[in-house]
Amino acid sequence: MDVSQYLGIFLDEAREHIQVLSDQMMTLEQEPENQDAINEIFRAAHSLKGMAGTMGYKRLQHLTHDMEDCFSDVRAGSMTVTSELMDVLFQALDAIEGYVNLIQETTDEGDNDNENIINEINRIRNAATGKGDAAPAAPAKSDKKADEASAEAAPAASDGKALYKQMKLDDSAKDVMKDAIAGGKHVLGFSVFIEESCLLKAARAFLVIKALEDMGDIVATDPTSQDIEDEKFDFSFSLFTICDEEIDKAKEAMLAVSEIAEVVGEEFTEEGIDSVGQAGGEKAEAPADAVEAAEPEAPAPKEENTAPAVKAETAPAPKKDQGAKAPATKKPVISKTIRVDIDKLDSLMNLVSELIIAKNTIVSAADNGDSSNQGLNEQVEYLESVTTNLHEAVMKVRMVPIESAVQKFPRMVRDLEKKLDKKMQLTITGEETELDRTVVDEIGDPLMHLIRNSADHGLEHPDERAASGKPELGTIFLNAFQDGNSVVIEVGDDGKGIDVEAVRQKIVERGLASEDTASQFTDKEVIDYLFDPGFSMAKKVTDISGRGVGLDVVKSNIESLGGDVSVKTKLGEGSTWIIRLPLTLAIIQALMVIIGDEKYAISLDSITTIENIPSTDVKLVQGKEVIQLRGTVIPIVRLSELLGFENAEQSDDMIVVIAKKGDSLAGLVVDELIGQQEIVIKSLGKYINTDRIISGATILGDGEVALIIDANALI
């Protein structure tokens, strides 16, 4: 079978499963009793194994299989979760990821059997379960079944296998079935169990449904037929059918489909149908949850069985909420999505950019033309609002949660914990914060650097922490949130903080500044040296950090994304790195100004106010020009001088654009204001060396080029 066309899907899904495995294994390590985590792991491992088998990746399949066996034992309770076990399983996960990476690069899984890992897994399993190598699978399976049965049987009084009894049927379906019974047809309810080794569950389910459709009509299925088609179910599904044949015949037809393990069913009477869905709702099976999540409470009031329905939603809660991550472990609510090549989005974005330039041309033409033409002006305004909305829509399409960039960090911190022999935990908030896809792709490395930095330099050893009265467990945090038109990501720790004096000494030691000058530096200036290339504070170089490449890379990466990074630190209490990123990259709202005789654009995001200041109000403080504005002293920057204009005659009033970066302000003196405009940022290209004040250029409506001033670089 040629499966190469499925390779992309395989890789995508494999990565998703690996991520689920990683997340849930972390949960499991924290809460060894968490059944949901084990189930989720089992499901992911199993899917991965199945996919690998279908694609013909035997080694990947083998390794996943062994992992799955392990979890099977854990699930059955014959093995406990130990740190040793988790270490090996994480190694196995890394190996799996290795296979997947190799497959991505070469379409081949390579020839590394990872035998040592497999042996290690088996050794631990044998030690733990006391079973021979020979028959691990069979007992595990029966254990599991028992487990499953007990889980289901305990709360629900009904037969654990007859899942169809718990299906929720709407009134119309019930009416149809009652009519059919009255009409002398057989109404049958079935639960079909597919063999767990089955690779193509959806195909088997389809064959079963097909077989039944030959004999009658399917009234309802659980999960929905769409979900069955998409393979969004475990190894069982339930359905109701109106059948021309007897129940035995229908059963026979279903069992004729290969890889069907078991079919449970019965024939219903009119009264029986009413009782369907009443009996139980305590089913802990995931597909039911998914269906519930997909169907919000809206239909519930209409149903006769309101009470059980509510019960169904609340009953699993105590079990599910063991891990605080309950919502994350739920199967996603099914929403219709398609995967789109990012290049296509880029070209869409470029087209929107061009459209906006064209729109600007029309706007300026309309402005210059006959202003009495009311109709034209209205249409131009309409066009403006459409292009702005279009731009926003395209931007939104490109937005993805930063989750994909941060989800590998819990695992990384776990590894660092072992490597550095420190106790630490990572808390992440705001992983749902959305950023442009390109930014999310680029932000992972800088964040990783900062977290490593916190782990290695920030946090102290447990004994040290205890001595200074802190809890032994150090905390590294990552908080992301949106702030106006930017997204802020804070990475920090409750460790020892930056020793400013030590850095100051280092600056002198390295000859970067004389002792006199260094002692004049403010704390902030000193800390800024940490961002210099090659400047390392580490007493010894470790493989985690300390080579002096890091913070400068972090800074340049973030700046290339149009953001900036700063740090707050307090000796003994920890430090926080604050990354600020623009929400969008390509199109911004800007204030157009004239300086000298040239037009410039300043991003509206960085502007707080625009003031008219009499030039006599300018004072000199330490040789720098400042103004006082509502009690705040603000340094001013004369842009015309900075941009190389001869000093024009000083007018009595100055127009000062007050720009903000973090907590600091600066007043930018401009000659004239034009107004606000939506502009498309274009790069000046790689050959031209600007002094960072000019961050790019844009094309105005009349085709003229205006340069964009980066106010952040001036503060």
Next chain:
Amino acid sequence: MDELERYVEDKATQYIVVNLGIEHYGIDINYIDNIVRVPAIRRVPNVQDFFKGVINLRGEIVPVMSLRTKFEMPEIDYTGNTRIIIVKVDPQAAIGIIVDEVEQVMDIYDSQVEKVTGEKKEEANGYITYVGKTDRGLVSILNLATVIGEKEQT
């Protein structure tokens, strides 16, 4: 016969021959994207002096440099013959080179080309690695990578 022999043994490269004053320079046609008249050039402050600014080339921002400034020749006013050669050494990054005029497209055969060595090489700052001897006189073949590539600090 002579021509034929040349054809067989020699590889010819097509060059656009441009003039700066009385000097001829050849630019490999493969790198040339476009040749345009001089539009409004937007000055960019505080950059390398040979960069005259940026232009709007059908919606794209393209930096333009003066070959005269780069070669330390005196600037002259732009005339009706002044052209900007848009070259793309890197397909993603166009750059414009201002020249006094464009003369012609010319085949220059490998056998006509001589490597610049010694003193002359120093003089040319690595901008010119070969000189072609043609019926029209000497054509200095520009090494585009060095002409546009290096980043001088301002």
